[in-house]
Amino acid sequence: GDSVTQMEGPVTLSEEAFLTINCTYTATGYPSLFWYVQYPGEGLQLLLKATKADDKGSNKGFEATYRKETTSFHLEKGSVQVSDSAVYFCALSDNTGFQKLVFGTGTRLLVSP
């Protein structure tokens, strides 16, 4: 079945450092790809998405490009802030019309001042 693999955390960075969180996927067909963020004690919020190969999703300084050839959707940000500390989930949707999401295990990001 479909699956998503994320890098293990926690990722610990100083403020203004560059962030990369790796995400690769296995899927039949052509999934849509998502990054969700979970702040402490809260539900998930959509951070960005891409629906086809070579699409770049971006939001709040975060970016991720849908790479079909490497089956990857790595999350990047050029300069992180303390407020970016959260758990980040990579996910795919199989586009069957049911929009069932398959999630990675999540990567905790800790940003220190």
Place this chain on the structure above:
Amino acid sequence: SQTIHQWPATLVQPVGSPLSLECTVEGTSNPNLYWYRQAAGRGLQLLFYSVGIGQISSEVPQNLSASRPQDRQFILSSKKLLLSDSGFYLCAWSTGVGNTEAFFGQGTRLTVV
């Protein structure tokens, strides 16, 4: 605009007791509805989804059940809780059309003691 409400936010229940978690969506009609669970140290797993009133699909065998008595109401239940039912439960909705994302509630932290 659409909103999703999920309650309660936290719940501590003894083993063997019943469970009822409720989720309602406002501002949309005929949404796809989902229940996900996030167990400690693990990613999110889809438990149930529904594409219409009375239509429930289960993704994994378990001690839980779901019902959709109204178009925008989704209920997660158990007759007798197990310790392994502890986790963070998230309700979500999507439009069911195209490559759209899912929108999540704030979650319920369930601890079975």
